[in-house]
Amino acid sequence: MGVVTDERTGEPVAGATVTGNGYADVTELDGSYALENLPPKTYMSKVTKSGYVEASASWDVIAGEVVTLNIAISSTPIPPIDDRSIGNFSVWPSTYGKHRTLTVNNATSHS
Numbered sequence: 001m002g003v004v005t006d007e008r009t010g011e012p013v014a015g016a017t018v019t020g021n022g023y024a025d026v027t028e029l030d031g032s033y034a035l036e037n038l039p040p041k042t043y044m045s046k047v048t049k050s051g052y053v054e055a056s057a058s059w060d061v062i063a064g065e066v067v068t069l070n071i072a073i074s075s076t077p078i079p080p081i082d083d084r085s086i087g088n089f090s091v092w093p094s095t096y097g098k099h100r101t102l103t104v105n106n107a108t109s110h111s
Helices: none
Strands: 002-006 017-020 023-026 041-048 055-061 071-073 088-091 100-103 108-110
Touching: 041 071, 055 071
Parallel strands: 002 071
Antiparallel strands: 017 023, 017 041, 041 055, 088 100, 100 108
């Protein structure tokens, strides 16, 4: 059991999937999860959520003990957007019968 939080903000992360050696749970709104009734041994857990970098941790379950594993995950960096062209593509509309190039970033058309 434990809580998954955003590493930068400290806020709970809802909807993250926590897995460990075939066991899994999805975090609640408060970031909490529970992997229950685990037999004693060493586990490798992974936490995944869209928009976040996958995190992993190794931990041991000992008979008769409750293990709390709180995990902070990092959000995926979003590349900056600038005003450079992001690419061109060509279309050949049959009704015009000529080649046109469209610049994707500012939707200009050149005939």
